[in-house]
Amino acid sequence: xxRKRAAPEEDKSKSVKRGSFNPSWQNxxxxxxxxxxxxxxxxxxxxxxxxxxxxxxxxxxxxPQACIDNLELLDESHVMLLEHMIEKGKDFAKTNIEPKxxxxxxxxxxxxxxxxHLHMHIISQDFDSIYLKNKKHxxxxxxxxxxxxxxxxxxxxxxGKASIDKKKGEELLKQPLRCHVCKELPANIPxxxxxxxRHDKDRS
DNA sequence: GTTCTAGAAC
DNA sequence: GTTCTAGAAC
Numbered sequence: 001x002x003r004k005r006a007a008p009e010e011d012k013s014k015s016v017k018r019g020s021f022n023p024s025w026q027n028x029x030x031x032x033x034x035x036x037x038x039x040x041x042x043x044x045x046x047x048x049x050x051x052x053x054x055x056x057x058x059x060x061x062x063x064p065q066a067c068i069d070n071l072e073l074l075d076e077s078h079v080m081l082l083e084h085m086i087e088k089g090k091d092f093a094k095t096n097i098e099p100k101x102x103x104x105x106x107x108x109x110x111x112x113x114x115x116x117h118l119h120m121h122i123i124s125q126d127f128d129s130i131y132l133k134n135k136k137h138x139x140x141x142x143x144x145x146x147x148x149x150x151x152x153x154x155x156x157x158x159x160g161k162a163s164i165d166k167k168k169g170e171e172l173l174k175q176p177l178r179c180h181v182c183k184e185l186p187a188n189i190p191x192x193x194x195x196x197x198r199h200d201k202d203r204s
Numbered sequence: 205g206t207t208c209t210a211g212a213a214c
Numbered sequence: 215g216t217t218c219t220a221g222a223a224c
Contacts, residue, residue, distance in 0.1 A: 023223095025205050053205075114205050133206095134219070188213095188218065207223090214217070 028052070029063060029117040041092055045084050048092055051121070053131040055141055058097045058105065058124040062089045068118040071109055071152065071162045079157055086149050089122050097124060100203070107149040110140055112169035120149055125180065126200050134189060136173050142180040145172040 032038050032049050040060065041048040051059040062085055068074070074082065086107060093105045104125035113119070123141060132138065139145055156162045177192050178185055181199045186192035 023205095028205070131206095136220090190218080208221105210219105210221095212217105212219075214215105 026114070026116050029061070029115050029119055030067075033063060033065070033117065040096070041088065043088070045081060046088055048088070048122070051123075054123075055129050055132045055137055056124045056127045057129070058093075058122070059129070060092065060096075060122040062092070062107075062120045062122060064118055069116055070113055070118055070164065072164050073118075074156055074162050076156075076160045079153070082149070082153050082156060085120050086153065089120060089149065093122055104203075106146065109147050109149065109152055110169075111145045111147055111172065112164060112166050121146070127180075127196055128200060132193070135177060138177055138189070138192065139173045139175055142178070143172045143175055145169055 033047060036042070038049050039047050040050065042065075044065065046062055046064055048060055048062045051061050064081060064085065066081075068078075089107045093107075097105055105122060106125060107120055107122055109118075109120055121141075127138075127141065152162050176185055177187075177189070179192070179195055179199075181196070184195060186195045
């Protein structure tokens with residue numbers, strides 16, 4: 001028998017995709033929110049879960065319980081919520097991430113998120129992960145595409161909103177690969193991954 | 205968000 | 215020839 005791969009299971013997905021602008025993967029976080037068994041922390045306002053494809057040794061997502069799609073929908077009334085998100089995110093990092101790496105943890109949002117439901121990343125800066133595979137992955141965490149939660153909070157306080165610049169986001173994802181520690185410019189992803197191992201050794 | 209893979213880059 | 219990236223997925 002000469003066949004390259006198993007036959008594609010077309011029928012299974014068609015019913016979902018056809019006539020729907022919101023493919024199921026975009027709603028993954030809504031599903032996780034309802035799956036209380038996956039909650040590592042929860043209170044009346046927020047939930048913390050593991051990122052399904054962690055891009056570093058420690059990578060979690062903190063989501064509000066309320067159905068807020070993205071940063072664009074925040075206004076003055078959400079300042080306290082965002083402060084709570086940051087506080088609980090920091091607490092979680094302090095107690096759940098080993099001391100060696102906890103100093104380099106960042107809390108923040110993607111400039112243009114792929115998935116529905118507002119989510120704040122809690123991610124260590126080693127970027128040691130088999131799931132970090134391409135330029136988009138890298139730039140979404142190591143370029144200004146990653147917006148620190150504290151800066152977003154300041155902007156929200158100042159302007160009463162935290163708008164999304166989609167065009168700027170798309171440009172940032174296409175920027176050359178740049179080491180987040182020493183600003184070196186590795187030629188490709190394998191070389192970048194080899195390069196950042198050095199900084200990990202420097203720290204330990 | 206991921207998977208898959210054509211063809212660019214080496 | 216092999217490695218690597220980048221765009222389609224109905």
